Amino acid sequence: MNYSYGNPVKVVFGAGKLSQLAEVMEEHGLDHALLVADPFSVRCGLADRVKEYAKGRILDIASDVEPNPTCDNVDACAKKAREAGARSIVALGGGSSMDCAKSTAAAVAMDCSGMELLKGKPITEALPLIAIPTTAGTGSEVGWGAVLSNHATNEKIAIFGNPIFPKIALVDPELTYTVPPAVTASTGIDVIAHSLDAMCSVRHNPVSDALAAYAAKLAFENLETAYRDGANAKARANMAIASNTAGYAFSNTGTTGSHACSYLLTAKYRIPHGEACALTLDLWFLAAAQVRPEINELARMMGFADAAAVAKRIAELKRATGLRMTLTGMGVPQTQEAMDELVEAAAASGNMKNDVSGVSKELIARIYVSRR
Ligand SMILES: NC(=O)c1ccc[n+]([C@@H]2O[C@H](COP(=O)([O-])OP(=O)(O)OC[C@H]3O[C@@H](n4cnc5c(N)ncnc54)[C@H](O)[C@@H]3O)[C@@H](O)[C@H]2O)c1
Numbered sequence: 203m204n205y206s207y208g209n210p211v212k213v214v215f216g217a218g219k220l221s222q223l224a225e226v227m228e229e230h231g232l233d234h235a236l237l238v239a240d241p242f243s244v245r246c247g248l249a250d251r252v253k254e255y256a257k258g259r260i261l262d263i264a265s266d267v268e269p270n271p272t273c274d275n276v277d278a279c280a281k282k283a284r285e286a287g288a289r290s291i292v293a294l295g296g297g298s299s300m301d302c303a304k305s306t307a308a309a310v311a312m313d314c315s316g317m318e319l320l321k322g323k324p325i326t327e328a329l330p331l332i333a334i335p336t337t338a339g340t341g342s343e344v345g346w347g348a349v350l351s352n353h354a355t356n357e358k359i360a361i362f363g364n365p366i367f368p369k370i371a372l373v374d375p376e377l378t379y380t381v382p383p384a385v386t387a388s389t390g391i392d393v394i395a396h397s398l399d400a401m402c403s404v405r406h407n408p409v410s411d412a413l414a415a416y417a418a419k420l421a422f423e424n425l426e427t428a429y430r431d432g433a434n435a436k437a438r439a440n441m442a443i444a445s446n447t448a449g450y451a452f453s454n455t456g457t458t459g460s461h462a463c464s465y466l467l468t469a470k471y472r473i474p475h476g477e478a479c480a481l482t483l484d485l486w487f488l489a490a491a492q493v494r495p496e497i498n499e500l501a502r503m504m505g506f507a508d509a510a511a512v513a514k515r516i517a518e519l520k521r522a523t524g525l526r527m528t529l530t531g532m533g534v535p536q537t538q539e540a541m542d543e544l545v546e547a548a549a550a551s552g553n554m555k556n557d558v559s560g561v562s563k564e565l566i567a568r569i570y571v572s573r574r
């Protein structure tokens with residue numbers, strides 16, 4: 203067997219750690235920063251609190267960040283960074299905010315637009331960045347990817363580059379206590395999707411498998427409690443650890459079928475990211491287990507009898523946390539045209555080619571049809 207695994211991001215984890223932001227920034231030479239935060243963080247006063255904790259190291263706040271950030275969002279944040287003379291970026295929020303911040307870091311350093319990045323301009327440089335997630339979640343705080351959307355064309359595309367790996371991830375589970383149940387459900391199932399997708403990837407390796415199995419076990423054990431009781435500190439902390447650990451796993455493997463099948467559901471039908479991934483997650487996991495039988499062994503490490511038991515639990519968890527189970531429930535018209543469009547978009551997605559299932563359009567269609 204040959205494999206390699208690497209991830210340059212240092213993680214600092216702990217309830218209340220946010221108050222040490224100035225020390226963490228100091229240690230990593232981060233100063234003259236632009237804070238990129240979503241409107242929620244500004245509205246509830248969190249962005250101001252972060253600015254205070256940075257003790258003068260944050261120059262200004264940019265909050266033009268929509269869920270599933272657009273190229274325009276990146277351009278607006280980059281403009282603010284240039285005007286402020288920012289030399290580093292603090293990313294605060296869910297995946298949307300962190301991805302917008304990472305793209306902004308590249309756009310400023312490379313003097314280019316968000317659209318150029320979305321169209322595939324290689325990421326050669328970026329301002330140094332610290333990522334502070336407020337959802338559990340995307341794991342974007344330890345990844346080299348960012349997902350950008352173009353509403354005009356319904357495109358949702360992941361861009362990658364070593365320069366946008368954050369220098370440091372500051373993970374404080376207290377920041378997730380305010381996440382409402384529906385967002386807890388969708389972001390939490392995304393953690394499970396990252397873990398299982400990592401196992402289904404052609405780039406799976408012993409390190410990513412170990413991280414993914416650990417993350418999935420924690421998420422399966424804690425998501426329902428975090429959903430029902432958002433103030434449960436233990437469940438929130440475990441979900442934050444699971445999210446981060448899954449992030450380390452898929453930072454090397456990439457994501458696979460469930461993510462490829464999600465993008466158009468989010469871009470065109472506005473289904474939240476994790477909920478969209480969850481629609482087909484169990485079916486891709488079962489398909490991969492046929493090709494990669496060790497997935498059943500990983501299922502046992504997660505506390506299940508086999509891959510089929512994992513798939514069954516995913517369906518139960520979706521039902522228990524109010525996630526939609528069918529395309530009809532998600533508002534997708536029952537037409538051949540709508541179905542063909544979904545299949546084409548998924549087949550064209552880079553992460554589909556990353557799936558061990560040897561994916562064909564027939565398999566993608568079969569999977570979507572069984573979720574009609
Ligand atoms: N870069 C990656 O590796 C990666 C991986 C998976 C997903 N993504 C992308 O990340 C985005 C989704 O990110 P997300 O699922 O974290 O959701 P999000 O960032 O879009 O946030 C969802 C909603 O929750 C709110 N919110 C965030 N934190 C909150 C808090 N602490 N309290 C209350 N409300 C809060 C936000 O304001 C927003 O309205 C998508 O664009 C997806 O494609 C990126």
Ligand SMILES: [Fe+2]
Pocket residue numbers: 340392395396461475476479
């Ligand atoms: Fe995801």
